[in-house]
Amino acid sequence: MSAESTQGPAIPGGGPQDGPPRPARGHRRKPREKRRALQIAAWTAAGIVVLGGTGAGYLYFRLNDNLDSVDIDQALGTDRPEKADNGSENILVLGSDTRAGSNQDLGGGPDDGSARSDTAMIVHVYEGHKKASVVSIPRDTLIDRPECTDPDGDTHDAANGVMFNSAYSTGGAACAVKTVESITDLRMDHYLEVDFSGFQQLVDDLGGVEITTSEDISDDDSHLDLEAGTHKLDGEQALGLVRTRYGVGDGSDLGRIQLQQAFIKALIAQVKDVGLFTSPKKLYDLADTATRTVTTDSDLGSVNKLMSFASGLRGISPKNMTMVTMPVQYDPADANRVLVEEEKAEKVWKALKADRAIPKSATEGTATGQAEDIVSGG
Structure with a gap:
């Protein structure tokens, strides 16, 4: 999507923490006070979620054991862009479409053990951690x-x-990070990856996500068939929505990105409304699924580290997030591929490197996918 919106991906986190003191007798705890009892920092890219634990010791260790991590720094060495010195951060978020194991039926491909980054987003968290920009990278670039x-x-x-x-x-992961850094000249401070089956289970654990479609969406490849109107999507349908391309817009990967960004908005609203804070079991189920689903860089490779990272992002609200797609145009030689618009893309990377907002001129006149406004939060 080349037009800007103000919704962003969900990279949640959290971990064990004690609840607040009980209120004085005769006073009801306000909803805001309940929320302080079990904090969830929630963003997704593609639908991408890491939720915190309940605080019980053995549960914490179980969640900790769920996590997989990759030592990106060790793999890439020192020949990388410099880290920012003002507290801003860049996080590369990938949704992987491995065809092995439980993902085979979801991915729709052969069980050959292969994997690709089906969704890719750079999340730039600005100095002060009160706002963020998200840049989606089309897989077909x-x-x-x-x-x-x-x-x-x-x-x-x-x-x-x-x-x-x-x-x-x-x-x-290391090659993906190195490629993104070579394209952008931005240091990726963190890495988060979520797979298909985990995304589906997370949506089911949430109890579904409500969206509204302005037109029918039908795509046999992603097993999705929705009539225009409001729907509460289960995990399988949500996965189909964020993976569909032939059922919307011009049938390109750019249209799929626009659906993913719209779904993120709906998911954020759902996380806010669902009764997580009154159901420790539901919260734990989400945390268990999320920590089994996610792969992180080694700096985030424990529940405590994820909790600390997410805690630092709590000040970012959806209205303070901007989402764009890396400026591209369709390849004249192959309509199924896109080419980077170098001058406009450079405006994006320079803005983020300088910790500034992405200028509107960087995305004006670029390819869009023509799927704007097809999906919105219910």
């Missing part, structure tokens, strides 16, 4: 991939004119 090393230690040569999502399938 043709880019120059740098040389990178995979988790087995094998080195892969640089490649020109390849799809962006091939970086992940070639060398995993």
